[in-house]
Each structure stands twice: as structure tokens, then as C-alpha cells.
Amino acid sequence: MYIKKETKSLMLRVLILSLALTFxxxxxxxxxxxSFNESKMxxxxxxxxxxxxQALFNxxxxxxxxxxxxxxxxxxxxxxxxxxxxxxxxxxxVHRFFGESAFLxxxxxxxxxxxxxxxxxxxxxxxxxxDIIPVFSDRGMITIWIAHVTFCSAYATVVIxxxxxxxxxxxxxxAKDLGAGPMKVFFVIILPAxxxxxxxxxxxxxxxxxxxxxITSFVAGPNSTTxxxxxxxxxxxxxxxxxxxxxxxxxLVVSMFAFGSWILTVRKQKRKERNQALVAAELRKEKAxxxx
Amino acid sequence: xxxxxxxSVKRPGSKGHRPPPRFVPAxxxxxxxxxxxxxxxxxMILFFLIPFLIIFKISFSITEIAIPPYSPIITFEEGAMQIxxxxxxxxxxxxxxxxxxxxxxxxxxxxxxxxxxxxxIIGYPIAWALATSKSATRNILFLLIIMPSWTSxxxxxxxxxxxxxxxxxxxxILMTLGIIDSPIHMLQTDLAxxxxxxxxxxxxxxxxxxSALMKVDNSLIxxxxxxxxxxxxTFFKALVPQxxxxxxxxxxxxxxxxxxxxxIPELLGGKDSxxxxxxxxxxxxxxxxxxxxxxxxxxxxxxxxxxxIWFFKNQRKSGGKA
Numbered sequence: 001m002y003i004k005k006e007t008k009s010l011m012l013r014v015l016i017l018s019l020a021l022t023f024x025x026x027x028x029x030x031x032x033x034x035s036f037n038e039s040k041m042x043x044x045x046x047x048x049x050x051x052x053x054q055a056l057f058n059x060x061x062x063x064x065x066x067x068x069x070x071x072x073x074x075x076x077x078x079x080x081x082x083x084x085x086x087x088x089x090x091x092x093x094v095h096r097f098f099g100e101s102a103f104l105x106x107x108x109x110x111x112x113x114x115x116x117x118x119x120x121x122x123x124x125x126x127x128x129x130x131d132i133i134p135v136f137s138d139r140g141m142i143t144i145w146i147a148h149v150t151f152c153s154a155y156a157t158v159v160i161x162x163x164x165x166x167x168x169x170x171x172x173x174x175a176k177d178l179g180a181g182p183m184k185v186f187f188v189i190i191l192p193a194x195x196x197x198x199x200x201x202x203x204x205x206x207x208x209x210x211x212x213x214x215i216t217s218f219v220a221g222p223n224s225t226t227x228x229x230x231x232x233x234x235x236x237x238x239x240x241x242x243x244x245x246x247x248x249x250x251x252l253v254v255s256m257f258a259f260g261s262w263i264l265t266v267r268k269q270k271r272k273e274r275n276q277a278l279v280a281a282e283l284r285k286e287k288a289x290x291x292x
Numbered sequence: 293x294x295x296x297x298x299x300s301v302k303r304p305g306s307k308g309h310r311p312p313p314r315f316v317p318a319x320x321x322x323x324x325x326x327x328x329x330x331x332x333x334x335x336m337i338l339f340f341l342i343p344f345l346i347i348f349k350i351s352f353s354i355t356e357i358a359i360p361p362y363s364p365i366i367t368f369e370e371g372a373m374q375i376x377x378x379x380x381x382x383x384x385x386x387x388x389x390x391x392x393x394x395x396x397x398x399x400x401x402x403x404x405x406x407x408x409x410x411x412x413i414i415g416y417p418i419a420w421a422l423a424t425s426k427s428a429t430r431n432i433l434f435l436l437i438i439m440p441s442w443t444s445x446x447x448x449x450x451x452x453x454x455x456x457x458x459x460x461x462x463x464x465i466l467m468t469l470g471i472i473d474s475p476i477h478m479l480q481t482d483l484a485x486x487x488x489x490x491x492x493x494x495x496x497x498x499x500x501x502x503s504a505l506m507k508v509d510n511s512l513i514x515x516x517x518x519x520x521x522x523x524x525x526t527f528f529k530a531l532v533p534q535x536x537x538x539x540x541x542x543x544x545x546x547x548x549x550x551x552x553x554x555x556i557p558e559l560l561g562g563k564d565s566x567x568x569x570x571x572x573x574x575x576x577x578x579x580x581x582x583x584x585x586x587x588x589x590x591x592x593x594x595x596x597x598x599x600x601i602w603f604f605k606n607q608r609k610s611g612g613k614a
Contacts, residue, residue, distance in 0.1 A: 013421040020418045024440045027451035087332035106336035114552020116572045117589045121343030127360045150339045207442045231446045247447040254442045
């Protein structure tokens with residue numbers, strides 16, 4: 001049987017992607033399914049029930065941990081976006097300054113360094129600084145925030161930088177020629193143009209901060225147990241069906257965000273296409289008018 | 293065959309077409325730019341560089357029952373400054389009678405390397421399938437591929453625990469189908485560790501490969517095929533060289549963090565899968581031997597220095613687009 005080359009390639013793509021998506025989603029889906037299981041035995045199905053969700057929402061330790069994690073993630077994401085924007089700006093626009101290679105290394109290394117090393121390093125810093133500056137002596141949300149900003153800003157930099165590189169410099173130069181100051185150029189021209197990247201960097205930093213376990217464990221204090229730390233300790237103690245319910249809630253929230261962002265990109269793309277079509281129609285009209 | 297380099301040929305209007313970078317003349321850096329540099333620079337020096345100097349310092353100390361739990365290196369006695377460097381931690385690591393440390397370093401490198409290869413083999417086809425899809429479907433597929441990594445990392449490992457354990461889903465299905473009589477031991481094995489690492493690190497491999505594949509010049513692939521290259525040869529001669537930077541970036545993003553991985557071997561691995569991240573954690577949290585943990589970290593860094601520099605150079609060349 002003769003199959004066209006395009007069809008073959010399409011079939012191969014569908015096969016690869018369906019295998020990949022099965023691998024990626026099967027574990028998550030099993031958690032979601034078993035979160036509705038009445039039995040305490042995590043994998044023996046008995047009856048459909050919302051029991052574990054009730055237990056989850058009545059568990060004050062989990063609710064407190066969620067609050068702590070959300071607070072840290074929010075402030076980490078804000079600081080990371082600010083530092084990331086500045087760092088990306090330096091990388092793209094400022095050239096040949098003292099310690100440029102070191103700067104680039106500092107902004108890349110936190111992404112790849114094993115977390116046990118970064119966590120230990122930061123803790124030892126806080127312990128050493130604690131003698132001099134009292135803020136660091138009692139570890140808690142502030143030390144976690146500093147640790148999170150340090151690695152999240154590296155990711156934020158990558159995201160913002162890739163957008164900043166593509167920016168057309170001529171618009172900025174035109175604004176400068178027309179007398180706009182550097183601050184005005186930044187807030188009126190550059191910031192709106194890189195806004196999608198800023199939002200992406202914020203969300204990435206937020207999820208990274210929400211999710212971090214190892215670095216946080218090193219720098220956390222006794223009253224700052226974050227959500228991943230709580231999940232980890234309860235998972236290590238044994239399987240608990242409440243974690244299934246929690247996982248399902250996390251999956252629900254994340255997929256709502258993902259769906260929302262997908263809708264936004266689709267809309268933006270449609271608007272862009274429509275605008276392009278309108279411009280093309282106008283051009284055709286003009287051309288026709290001049291020909292007559 | 294004559295070597296033909298089409299490396300810089302870009303068809304105008306194709307997706308990868310971009311105006312050439314402007315020449316930036318060396319100019320004096322204004323005070324405003326200095327101020328911009330200073331904020332991220334100082335942050336990273338204070339919270340990234342200095343901590344490493346401190347780890348290095350403490351790795352030459354020894355444990356003491358005190359707060360902080362290590363001996364001071366610099367002491368003042370009778371008005372004179374004394375610097376005492378203890379090398380015990382390093383000699384312990386290298387001459388441990390059981391060879392625990394050296395074995396776990398080797399095991400970590402082996403696990404990380406094998407996981408990287410697995411991620412590359414699994415990730416490349418996924419990145420290719422994504423990059424060659426129509427742009428509308430590509431958006432949603434891309435989102436679907438990276439969405440699991442936005443959910444909690446520990447929860448994803450926990451999901452594999454429920455799947456792989458003794459009375460878990462895989463064993464249940466295989467037993468009901470009558471393929472096996474007694475449950476297979478899967479949790480707490482190296483297999484489980486590999487599954488966990490590949491599952492969690494796959495997006496880090498797919499993303500750089502995908503962005504490299506998006507820039508591939510298809511005319512080269514077509515030329516290779518027209519000249520009679522078989523698919524495998526086309527892949528290695530035309531596709532791999534063009535996606536080299538993506539392959540390096542993805543591999544390093546998996547390999548380097550995987551060496552120090554703690555959570556996955558702790559939850560999925562057995563008692564024998566003592567990876568170096570676990571050793572560091574135990575020395576720090578269980579034995580409270582901070583100086584030894586620091587020495588373990590410094591040795592780990594020394595092992596990773598070459599891959600880190602390689603990754604860094606590659607990132608610089610490709611403009612940091614991971």
C-alpha cells in the first residue's frame with residue numbers, strides 16, 4: 001500500500017505525541033481518580049466519595065502551609081521579575097562592562113546548580129550573616145524569599161531576555177530623538193512591548209517558588225513550613241489519601257491557568273490575523289485606486 | 293562527498309529570518325546603566341557568590357557542639373591571628389574505608405548520565421513532533437507538554453509511588469490479567485529512580501530542543517533527502533548538527549541538576565541507591581555535620597565544573613535562548 005509522505009509523517013507525529021502525553025498525564029490522572037475513592041487504601045477502589053476533600057479543607061496545617069507558600073511565591077515572583085528585567089536589560093543593551101562574564105555566569109548558574117548545594121550555601125550565608133544582621137538570625141519567610149528570588153530571577157532573566165533581544169531598537173531611538181527621557185522610553189516603549197514576557201516570567205517564578213522543596217528545607221525556620229515541605233513529610237511517613245485530593249486541586253488550578261493563557265494566545269493570534277487581513281485589504285484598495 | 297556549508301543561509305520570509313544584529317559601538321557606560329547593572333549584580337554577589345566562599349571556608353572546619361556547629365577557622369589568641377585549616381573532611385571523603393562517598397559520586401554520575409541519554413532519546417522525537425506541527429495545534433500541544441511541570445514536583449513523584457508500589461496499579465493490572473503471579477518489586481529500585489528523573493526532567497530537555505528545531509533550515513533536510521540520504525543519515529548529518537546547541541543545553545539542564553538530585557532517590561530509590569545528594573542531606577540534617585556536608589558539596593562542584601562551563605559557553609553563543 002502506498003502512503004503519502006505527509007500522511008506518514010503526520011501518523012508518526014500523532015503516535016509520538018500520544019505516547020508522550022500518556023506518559024506525562026497517566027500518573028497525574030491516577031491521583032485525580034483515586035482522590036474520589038472512599039477507601040483509605042490508596043489504590044483499592046471502593047466507593048465514590050468527597051471524603052478526602054472534606055478532610056483536606058479541614059486540615060489547618062495544610063491550609064496554613066498553602067497560605068505561607070502563596071505569600072512567598074507572590075513576593076518572590078515580583079522581586080524576580082524586577083531583577084530579571086534589569087539583568088536582561090544589561091545583557092542585551094549594555095556591552096563590555098567590568099565583570100561581564102561573571103555577571104552572565106551568576107545569572108545562569110542558579111538554574112542548573114543542584115539544589116542541595118544552593119540550599120546549603122544559602123543557609124551557611126544566613127548563619128554567618130546572622131551574627132552581624134539580626135534579620136538573618138531567625139530563619140523564616142524572609143530567608144526563604146531571598147533564596148527563591150535568587151534562583152527564580154535567573155529563570156525570569158532568560159524569559160525576558162529572549163523577548164528583549166527581538167525588540168526593534170529603532171522605535172526607542174525615535175522616541176529618544178523626539179525628546180523622551182530614558183525613564184519615559186522604558187515605561188512607554190519598552191515595558192509594554194515586553195509585557196507578555198514579564199507576565200510569563202512572573203508566572204514561571206511563581207510556580208518555581210510554589211514548588212521548591214530542597215532549597216526551602218535548608219533555609220526554612222520552625223514556623224515557616226511551606227506546602228511542598230508538608231507534602232514531602234507526609235509522603236515520607238506513608239501514603240495519605242488527602243494528598244490525592246490536594247494534588248487534584250493543584251491540577252485543577254494549574255489547568256485553569258493553562259487553559260486561560262491558551263485562550264488568550266488564540267485570541268491574540270486571531271486579532272493579529274484579522275488586522276493583517278484588514279491591512280492587506282486596505283493596501284489592495286489603495287493599489288486599485290492608484291491604478292485607475 | 294564535498295563539504296558544503298550552508299550554515300548561514302537563511303531564506304528571507306522563513307520563520308528563522310531575523311534582521312542581522314546591529315553593530316554596537318563600544319561607548320562609555322553611563323551612570324544610569326551602572327545603576328541598572330548594580331542591582332542584579334550585587335544581589336547575585338551577596339546571595340550566590342559569597343555563599344560559595346562560605347561553603348568553601350566551612351569545608352575546612354570540623355564539627356563542634358556549638359552554635360553554629362562547626363569550629364572557627366580564624367581565631368585570635370594572645371593578639372595574634374591564627375588560621376587553622378582542617379583537611380579531615382576531604383581525606384574522609386577520599387579515604388573512607390567503605391568507599392561510601394566515592395561510590396555514591398560514581399553512582400550519581402552514572403545515574404545522571406544514563407537519565408540524560410534517556411531524556412534525549414525520548415525528548416528529541418517529542419520536540420520534533422512539536423516543532424513540525426501546525427502553529428495552532430503547536431500552541432496547545434506545547435502547553436500540554438509543559439503543564440505537568442507546573443504542578444507540584446513532590447506530588448508527581450508521589451504519583452509514581454502509588455503506581456509502582458507492591459500493591460500499586462501496574463502490579464494490580466498485571467496480576468488480574470494473570471501475566472504475573474506475585475507482585476514485581478519496582479518501587480525502591482534504580483528503575484524507579486530512572487522513571488522519576490526522566491518524568492520530571494523531560495520538559496527541561498524538550499524545551500531547548502524544541503527552540504533549536506524551530507530554527508532548523510528545512511532546505512538542508514530536503515537537500516539531504518534529495519541527494520539520497522536515508523532517514524537515519526539525514527538525521528545525523530543534517531538535523532543533529534543544526535540542533536547542536538539545543539542538544540547541549542538540554543543535556544546539561546538534565547545532567548547537572550540530576551547529579552545532586554535528592555527527592556527522587558529518597559522517595560523512589562532503594563536503600564542502595566545512595567546518590568550524593570542524599571549523602572549531603574543526611575550529613576547535614578541527620579548527622580548535623582555541616583563541615584563534612586560542605587566538603588561533599590565542594591567536591592560535587594569540582595566534578596560539575598566542566599559541564600557547567602560547557603553549558604555556560606553554549607548559552608552565551610546561542611544568545612541565552614533556553
